[in-house]
Amino acid sequence: MGELVLTTFDWVPEPPRGFVRDLRIRWALEEAGLSYRVESTPFRERAAGHFAHQPFGQVPWLTDGDLTIFESGAILLHLGELSDVLMPADRRGRSDTREWLFAALASVEAASQPWSFFMFSGDTGENPMGKFFDDFLYEHRLKHMETVLGGREWLAGSFSVADILMADVLRLVDRFDGLANYPACRAYVGRATARPAFAKALADQMAHFAAAD
Amino acid sequence: MGELVLTTFDWVPEPPRGFVRDLRIRWALEEAGLSYRVESTPFRERAAGHFAHQPFGQVPWLTDGDLTIFESGAILLHLGELSDVLMPADRRGRSDTREWLFAALASVEAASQPWSFFMFSGDTGENPMGKFFDDFLYEHRLKHMETVLGGREWLAGSFSVADILMADVLRLVDRFDGLANYPACRAYVGRATARPAFAKALADQMAHFAAAD
Numbered sequence: 001m002g003e004l005v006l007t008t009f010d011w012v013p014e015p016p017r018g019f020v021r022d023l024r025i026r027w028a029l030e031e032a033g034l035s036y037r038v039e040s041t042p043f044r045e046r047a048a049g050h051f052a053h054q055p056f057g058q059v060p061w062l063t064d065g066d067l068t069i070f071e072s073g074a075i076l077l078h079l080g081e082l083s084d085v086l087m088p089a090d091r092r093g094r095s096d097t098r099e100w101l102f103a104a105l106a107s108v109e110a111a112s113q114p115w116s117f118f119m120f121s122g123d124t125g126e127n128p129m130g131k132f133f134d135d136f137l138y139e140h141r142l143k144h145m146e147t148v149l150g151g152r153e154w155l156a157g158s159f160s161v162a163d164i165l166m167a168d169v170l171r172l173v174d175r176f177d178g179l180a181n182y183p184a185c186r187a188y189v190g191r192a193t194a195r196p197a198f199a200k201a202l203a204d205q206m207a208h209f210a211a212a213d
Numbered sequence: 214m215g216e217l218v219l220t221t222f223d224w225v226p227e228p229p230r231g232f233v234r235d236l237r238i239r240w241a242l243e244e245a246g247l248s249y250r251v252e253s254t255p256f257r258e259r260a261a262g263h264f265a266h267q268p269f270g271q272v273p274w275l276t277d278g279d280l281t282i283f284e285s286g287a288i289l290l291h292l293g294e295l296s297d298v299l300m301p302a303d304r305r306g307r308s309d310t311r312e313w314l315f316a317a318l319a320s321v322e323a324a325s326q327p328w329s330f331f332m333f334s335g336d337t338g339e340n341p342m343g344k345f346f347d348d349f350l351y352e353h354r355l356k357h358m359e360t361v362l363g364g365r366e367w368l369a370g371s372f373s374v375a376d377i378l379m380a381d382v383l384r385l386v387d388r389f390d391g392l393a394n395y396p397a398c399r400a401y402v403g404r405a406t407a408r409p410a411f412a413k414a415l416a417d418q419m420a421h422f423a424a425a426d
Binding site: 051055056057058066067069070071072073074077078091092095098099101102103105106107109110113114117118121127128129132133136140141144145147148 | 264268269270279280282283284285286287290291304305308311312314315316318319320322323326327330331334340341342345346349353354357358360361
């Protein structure tokens with residue numbers, strides 16, 4: 001392992017504060033007690049150097065010595081393999097962690113993100129596609145997550161990077177009260193975000209952006 | 214490695230044939246020359262046993278001995294580690310493969326999937342959110358993928374499971390002519406799908422569903 005450097009924006013507007021994806025990485029680093037530095041890249045002017053690390057001009061990315069990694073799921077997988085508090089030790093638990101990292105993004109967030117765009121637009125009630133994306137999130141995803149999370153404390157046997165990712169995805173859904181009918185999902189987010197490492201990560205992100213105001 | 218068994222639906226309607234996600238897994242298995250069996254689960258009645266393997270009631274899932282894995286990204290990562298033709302051998306290439314597996318799903322497909330729902334709905338021209346999802350796919354994703362793919366043959370140094378996933382995601386975009394303004398993306402899909410393993414996987418999927426008609 002080389003020096004770990006997490007890069008996020010130097011500043012963002014108020015609404016996304018507390019929800020910028022560097023939070024997921026801070027949270028994992030804090031859980032594991034790994035030493036790291038945070039660097040900033042300009043939000044307003046995204047230079048070629050930014051795209052060299054993150055081809056879509058987003059954040060975060062992590063460097064570990066000579067490796068540079070973007071995508072929160074890939075970074076969490078990398079960190080999970082650096083610390084035994086972030087991933088179970090057994091073969092089944094490790095495989096389940098990887099599977100749920102992908103599921104949090106490709107199944108749950110793939111439905112919650114377009115739904116949240118509709119919520120932000122304020123266009124949910126009248127737009128004929130609004131009902132479609134409601135159903136996609138609620139009936140095709142959260143209904144099933146409710147069954148999964150009603151039967152276990154954490155996704156992969158013990159707490160892991162998959163829980164960091166899934167809890168953060170579901171936390172964004174609940175920003176618009178989307179978990180109101182899914183008590184097991186809401187309780188899971190509550191369990192996850194009650195962890196001291198989450199509180200530290202959130203406070204650090206808020207302080208980072210506030211310092212640039 | 215145990216016996217590899219890929220499970221897909223017994224039957225699907227005409228429109229998704231050739232695009233059901235077991236294709237990604239068949240393609241990787243064919244590239245690697247790994248021995249595998251294909252099993253079927255009912256499309257019309259999804260039983261508890263199905264949800265035990267795939268909590269959202271979708272396909273595919275893969276069993277490898279006592280492991281059962283869902284999510285096409287997680288299955289491709291698993292297979293990538295079983296065969297050196299599916300992932301570069303060096304540390305950087307392996308990390309890049311993992312990163313692009315996540316990016317294909319969480320960045321590109323997360324934008325192309327809602328866009329394709331609008332295309333299927335036929336509601337693109339008049340729906341005020343249609344323009345939003347067009348921009349999300351074209352300006353925030355494909356424009357950047359065009360730069361990436363204009364500069365390299367494959368995503369992670371040599372052909373890998375990340376290319377299988379990204380090419381399949383982009384192939385679905387081009388079903389609605391979405392790559393018309395992205396010649397490097399279209400050429401990449403052409404390069405990937407010209408591989409004999411893709412042709413075999415596609416023919417096998419078509420034959421599998423046709424046999425159930």
